[in-house]
Amino acid sequence: METILTSGRIGGRISPPCSKSYAQRALAASLLAEGRSVLHNLEFCDDTLSAMRCIETLGARIAQPDAETLAIDGGLHPKSGTLHTGESGLATRLFTPIAALADRTIRIVGEGSLLHRPMEPMLAALRNLGVRTTETDGRLPITVCGPLGGGETAIDGSISSQFITGLLLALPLAREDTVLHVSNPVSLPYLDITLDTAARFGIEIDHRDYEEFYIRGGQRYRPAEIAIEGDWSAAAMLLVAGAVAGEITVENVQMLSKQADTAICSALVRAGASVISEPDSVTVGARPLQAFEFDAAQCPDLFPALAALAASAEGTSTLRGTSRLVHKECDRASAIREEYGKLGIEVDLSEPDTMRIRGGTIRGSRVDSQGDHRMAMSLAVAALRAEDEVILEGAECVAKSYPTFFDELEKLKTTR
Secondary structure (H helix, E strand, O other), rough: EEEEOOOOOOEEEOOOEEHHHHHHHHHHHHHHEEEEEEEEEEOOOHHHHHHHHHHHHHOOOOEEEEEOOOEEEEEOOOOOEEEEEEOHHHHHHHHHHHHHOOOOOEEEEEHHHHHOOOOOHHHHHHHOOOOOOEEEEEEEEEEEEEEOOEEEEEEEEOOOOOOOOOOOHHHOOOOOOEEEEEOOOOOOOHHHHHHHHHHHOOEEEEOOOOOOOEEEOOOEEOOEEOOOOOHHHHHHHHHHHHHHHHHEEEEEOOOOOOOOOHHHHHHHHOOEEEEEEEEEEEEEOOOEEEOEEEEEOOOHHHHHHHHHHOOOOEEEEEOOOHHHHHOOOOOHOOOOHHHHHHHOOEOOOOOOEEEEEEEOEEOOOOHHHHHHHHHHHHHHHHHHOOOOEEEEEHHHHHOOOOOOOOHHHHHHHHHO
């Protein structure tokens, strides 16, 4: 799908969709809890829908009392030998260890860019815990056959914390206690979300500096009723839009959230934007922006939003942590360099693990999302300052996390 993006000032108040990081974890925990759990404040992007299909395949029954609520009767009783995870990396890495709890062979399949994303670190850890696996060059499709027994295993956490998340949520139901050794743990706030979700469902997990996790086997998930908080990854895009093109208040977000992308507020302050935080909202207003430095190693999903911010700032901004971007929906560092280059913005990747962006005049051009929802939103925010219209190819990929993004951004442009 092709979308024409135009410049303009924005203003108003908006609530982002719910955190899909929390939503997918809560859906997994609801599956594992015998009894009825209730999840409020849900919005149904593609990744959340993928997680819903997974828990139904694995035995949950789902009812929808209203547009933003799910009632889930849990219980791990696989109904099929095939688990479709769509294009969701988190769903794949979350539900593969959970599927391995079952004493049967389950095949995990996906689509799109997910077929190129690595799974071997997770599979190696599962094999050490008694699970039989097959795979194709460490990628989907894969099969697992449990039951997951517990014990002691190790995993390289440098590629993604999602591998660890799936193990942490599955292992409390293993027969034995488990010690999980993690080398090079990254994205620690996402592990905090995992631990927080598990605790809300009655699960205890201990750790030592995120490098050694102690998981008691034979635990039971308890049903829970929780409201899913707003998504800071989506909020970051909206707040940057306010910083470069007007003023915006993003509601239903909490500064004390465990989500990694609350760090966008620090970057906005460093760039010179006006930032006012309240208990359940953040307001950002445009001021003259200057170049800034920021380490996004623990919050790599912020890179596209940070790129839009840096493109509108005077001078050359330095972003660190690009090594975390290779195994996303696309190679995001290269995608940012290529697509922002079309807009006349110079992006330098010559230094290891570093991106330098020289802000300046944003020109109109034809750009491509490269199938990445965050790239599509980033380019739309940058286009708010463009000299001429920007034509975005592949705009439909925003359905992965924020299906109404373009409509809502357009509404903000008409608000005064």
